[in-house]
Amino acid sequence: MIDTDMIEVLRRKFTRLRAELNERGRRRWAASEALELGHGGIKAVAHATGLGERTIRRGCQELCDDHTRARPASQRMRRVGGGRKPLQTHDPALVSALEALVEPTTRGDPMSPLRWTCKSTRKLAKALVGQGHQVSHTTVAQLLAALAYS
Numbered sequence: 827m828i829d830t831d832m833i834e835v836l837r838r839k840f841t842r843l844r845a846e847l848n849e850r851g852r853r854r855w856a857a858s859e860a861l862e863l864g865h866g867g868i869k870a871v872a873h874a875t876g877l878g879e880r881t882i883r884r885g886c887q888e889l890c891d892d893h894t895r896a897r898p899a900s901q902r903m904r905r906v907g908g909g910r911k912p913l914q915t916h917d918p919a920l921v922s923a924l925e926a927l928v929e930p931t932t933r934g935d936p937m938s939p940l941r942w943t944c945k946s947t948r949k950l951a952k953a954l955v956g957q958g959h960q961v962s963h964t965t966v967a968q969l970l971a972a973l974a975y976s
Contacts, residue, residue: 828863828870836874849904852877857885913965920959924969927953942976 836859847855856877860867868886872879913920927950928943943950947963947970954961 828866832863833870833874836871840875853881853885854889855885856882857889861886861889913961917959917961920954920961921969921973923954923957923959924950924966925973928970928975941974943970 839859840856843855844852852875856871856875860871860882863870868879868882871877871882928945947966950970951961951963951966954966
């Protein structure tokens, strides 16, 4: 059984190192501490640091695997393909619907690459949501920038 003094020591150590460690470093540090503590170590480190027990277990597995195989050439933090996909992937009609909304109010010299619209991003987002597209005003601003609107 790990006592509260040990948890407090772990919490102080983690607080000192947190800013210096990346995601992999935090996971491996926590795993190293948990392995040193033995039985109940993962739970104690999770309680002290706020990291998930699954994360610490993954770190333990990585530390054990490192002894048996060579280090990969790539030092990626996460697997390829992670993260949220762009809205255009889920809703291919989004960009064309946005262009249809801004086209009547587009301003600027047709010979110049600089274009702008008189509608705000919030009003455009509200109109798109009314058409059934799930989009925020910040995403509308990003889409307009990709379409060369200033």
